Amino acid sequence: MLIKGRKCTRELHRGIVHASWLSMSNTSSLWPRFQKYFVRLPKLGFAIDISRMTFEDDLFDAMAPSIEKAFADMKALEAGAISNPDEGRMVGHYWLRNSSLAPADLRAEIDDTLEATLKFAEDVHGGVIKAANGQKFTRVLVVGIGGSALGPQLVAQSITPANPPLQISFFDNTDPDGMDRVVAQIGAEIATTVTLVISKSGGTKETRNGMLEAAAAYQAQGVDFTKHAVAVTGVGSELDKYAIAQGWLARFPMWDWVGGRTSVMSAVGTIAAALQGVDVRGFLAGAAAMDAETRTRSARQNPAMLLALMWFSAGKGKGAKDMVVLPYKDRLVLFSKYLQQLVMESLGKEHDLDGKVVNQGIAVYGNKGSTDQHAYVQQLRDGVNNFFATFIEVRKDRDTAGFEVEPGFTSGDYLQGFLRGTRKALADKGRESVTLSIDEVSAYSLGVLVGLFERTVSFYATLVNVNAYHQPGVEAGKKAATDFLKQMGQVLASLPASGSGVTADALAGQIGIDPEDAWHMLSHLSANGRVKIATLGETPSADQFLRV
C-alpha cells in the first residue's frame, strides 16, 4: 500500500486541500475548469464532470503510486488472481460480459449459462415451457435477498417495458405479512406464475423461508409448486440438491467467483430480465464497453478512476463524506439503492488488507431528482456539509412525442433546469458534486453505469487497501440471530402451562440466558398468540407469562 507513509499522506493532502473556486462560482464562469475535468465517451453515450469537486490538480500526481497499484490490481483481478483473499476466491463479475477474459476452463460455462437463461425466457414467452395448467406463464416471482433481489429489482424498475410480457413480484425478506401481501396481489394468477428461488450459497434463511412460503401459496390454490419453480444457486448447494430431489422446472448455476452485489449480469439477473423482455445482450454490452474504456484509459481520462479519486478526495480516504445519489429520472430511482449496497457492502470494512483496523466505508443514500429537492435538498444546501452529491443526468426526455407545458418549454426542460439549478445552488454554498450524463435510459446505458461503479469500487478498494469482495461483518448478526432463535425454543419449552405465570428473569435464570432476550421473545410470542401474558407489570421484569 503506497499511500500509507508519512510523506505520501502529506503529498496527498496537497492534492485535496479545498480550493477556493467554489465560493467564486457565483460570479465567474467555471467553463475552463469544466472542460479540463470533463470526460465524454460519445460511443457509450456517457460523460463525467468532476469540475464541482474541490480537489486541486496535483491530486493526480500525489496519488500516482496508488493509481498505478489500482490499475495493476485490476489487471491481476481480471486475469483470475485470488483478489478475495479472505475467502480464497477469484473475482469474476467482469467476465460475465466478456467471457474471453475468464480463465479458459470457465468460458464455456459462462457462455452456456447465458444462452440457457435466454433460451429459457424465449421458451416461456413462446409457450414451449408452460405452467402446470398448460397455460402460458404470465408472472414471475423472485425469491431472494440482497444482491439476489436488488439487481433484478433495479432491472425491473429501470429498463423493462411499462407492460412487460411477465409482471414481476418479489419476496425479498422473511416478513410473513409482506409475503402475504404479495400473494394477495398475485391472486389466482399464481397458477401462471413462475418462481425463481435465488441464493448463491443455497443456505440463506430468508430465501429458504420465502421458498417455503411461496410453495405454501401455490399449494393453497392447488398448484404444484415444483412445476413452477426455478433454482439459481451454486451447483451442489443445499438449494440445488433440494431442487433436484423435488424435480423443479429448471436450475441455473451461480459461481463462488461472483459476489451477490455484483451478480446482476449472471443468471441471478439475466433470467428475470429476459422474462420481462429486457435486451439482456445490450445490458451486458454496455458494461463490457465501459469495462473496455476504463481498463485502458489513463487516470485523467478514465471515468472509473476519476470517480474513485473523487470519493477519496471528498472523504479524505476515510469515508468522511456521505455520497448522495441523485438520478434525475424516475426509472433510475433504485439505482441509488443499488449503489448503496454495492458501495457500502464492498467498502465498509473493519480491517485493511494488512490486518490493520481502519473502519472504512462510504455511506450512500438518495432517491431521485427533482423529487428529492422537495425532501432533503434543503439540508444539502443549508445544513451539515457532510456529503458530496452524484447527479445523474439523462439527456433524452421521453420516447413519445412531447408537448410544451408553457411556450417553449417541455416537462423535460424543467427536469434539466432543476438538475442544473440545484447543482449550481449546491456549488454556490461550497457543496461538492459529480455529474454523470447518459444519453438515455436503456439496457445498454444501465450496463454502462453498472460497469462504471463496479470498477470504481474495485479501484477505490485499492486506494484504501481493503478487500471489496467479502462481507465478514454480516456473520455476527446471523450468529446472534441463530442463538436468539435457539433460546426462543428453550423459552417456549420451559414456560409453565398454569399458575400465575413466570417472569422473564426467572425463566432466563432457569435456562441460563439474558433476561432481556427472554422478555423480547415472550413479548413477540404473545403478540402472535403463542404465549399468554398473565400479568402486565409496571416494568418488564414484573410481567408474567404462561403457555397458551
Add this chain to the structure above:
Amino acid sequence: MLIKGRKCTRELHRGIVHASWLSMSNTSSLWPRFQKYFVRLPKLGFAIDISRMTFEDDLFDAMAPSIEKAFADMKALEAGAISNPDEGRMVGHYWLRNSSLAPADLRAEIDDTLEATLKFAEDVHGGVIKAANGQKFTRVLVVGIGGSALGPQLVAQSITPANPPLQISFFDNTDPDGMDRVVAQIGAEIATTVTLVISKSGGTKETRNGMLEAAAAYQAQGVDFTKHAVAVTGVGSELDKYAIAQGWLARFPMWDWVGGRTSVMSAVGTIAAALQGVDVRGFLAGAAAMDAETRTRSARQNPAMLLALMWFSAGKGKGAKDMVVLPYKDRLVLFSKYLQQLVMESLGKEHDLDGKVVNQGIAVYGNKGSTDQHAYVQQLRDGVNNFFATFIEVRKDRDTAGFEVEPGFTSGDYLQGFLRGTRKALADKGRESVTLSIDEVSAYSLGVLVGLFERTVSFYATLVNVNAYHQPGVEAGKKAATDFLKQMGQVLASLPASGSGVTADALAGQIGIDPEDAWHMLSHLSANGRVKIATLGETPSADQFLRV
C-alpha cells in the same frame, strides 16, 4: 437558547461522554439498563428502548433547561403561536387530529374538511360520484411532489389493503418518461381514474407540469379531464382558480399553517387514504394518542423527548451522526424515506433562530430489515462509525394463519431473530441504536409513529434553536432553474439555422450567459431532436450547433 453558554456546553458534555457499557455487552446483561431506559405505552401498542445509546444518566440534568424550553415552545406552538417566524405562520399540524386545540376560528374548517374528504371517498366507493363514462372509479392518480406525494405514498405502502378499492399511481416528478410509464400502466383504465392534483401553494412547477401531462393523457383517450380532476390546494391559489375556471370535479383546501412534510393528515393525505379504504379516523386517532402522551409526560417518560435527546446526544447537537432507519417490516419500507424528508427538511438549516450560521441537520437514510442486512449492514457493523440506528420492531407477524418453516419456528420468528441479532451485533461493536416496538402495522399505529416523529422534530428544533417549519434553501435551486430555462429560450432563439454552426462560447458571449450553461442546454436539446450538432469537437468548446 439555554444550552449555548460555556458552562452549559461543559455540563452537556458530561451527559454525552461515551459510556463503556457497550463494549461490555458481550459478557454482561444490560437488563437493568434496558428497564431503566424502556418506556412502554401499552394502550398505544408502543414502546421505546434507548438502552443501546451511549449517553449517561446525567444527560437529563445537563439538558434540563433546554428540555423545559422545548416543552414551553411546544405548548406555545400548539396554542397558535407564530412558531414559523420567517414566514410569519402558525404551525398547526397537531390540530389536524385534534381540532379542539386549534384557534377557535379554524376548528370548523378542520372538521368540515375531514368530513368532506371522507364523504367524497364514500361517494366514489358508492358510485354516487362517477367517472365521465358513468362507471365507478377504479383508480386514483396523485399528482404532487414532496410532502404532497410522500405522505400518500407512505399510506399506500403501509396501511392500505393488498387489493384496495382503488389502485393508486403517482406523478411525483417532472420526468416525461416517468409519467409516460405510469400512463402506459394505467392504460384504458384512465377512463375510470380520478386524479388528485395536490399543491399547497398551487404554483409548484413539477405539479403544474404533471397536471398538464395528466390532462393530455386523458385527452389522448377522449376522456374529459375536468370531470375526473380534484384539486387540493390553498384557497385562492393559482391551482384553485384554475380548478374553478375549468369546473373540476371537486376542490379541497390546504392551509398555510400546515407544512408539506407534515400534511399527511390534512386533505393531502386523507382523500387518497380514504379512497384506498384506509381507516382514516384510526390513523388520526393514533397520532392524537401519541400527541396526548408526549404533551404531558415528563422527559424521562416521554418517547418524543427521549428520542430528541438521543438525536442530540448521538450527534453532539450538530448532526455529527447519520440516522439509519431500519423497520423490520415490508409495509414500513417507505417510513425511512418519510423520515428522511421530515427530519432533513425540518432540521437542515443554515441559520439558527438568532441568525447565527449553524449548518444544522441530521442525515437520514434506510430501507427495511432484514433485507438491508444483506446490503449495507456490513458497513454499519464494521465500517465508518458515523451513524446511530433506529430499529422499528413490529410484534405481530401476519393476519393469516402462519406455519412453521422448521420445527418450532415461523418466518416471523426469523424476522425478530434477525432484528435482535443485528441490534446485538452492532452494540457489540460500539454502534448505537434506538429500538421502537409497535404491536402491529395498522392505520392507528402508523399514526402513533408519525405523531412521535413530528413531535421529536419539534422538540429537537428547540434543542438546537432552529426553525423547523420553513425551507429557505430550496428557493435558490428553483431560482437557478428558472434562470436556466429563461436562458435556454434565448439560446434557442439565437441559434443560426444554417452554415457551419455556432459554438457554446460564441452563443453565450452573444447572449451574455455562462458558456457551460449554454453547452448543457444545447446538448440536452440536441438529444431531443430540437437542436442539431453540426460538429462534435474534441472538447465541448469545439462543438458546433445549428437550429433543426
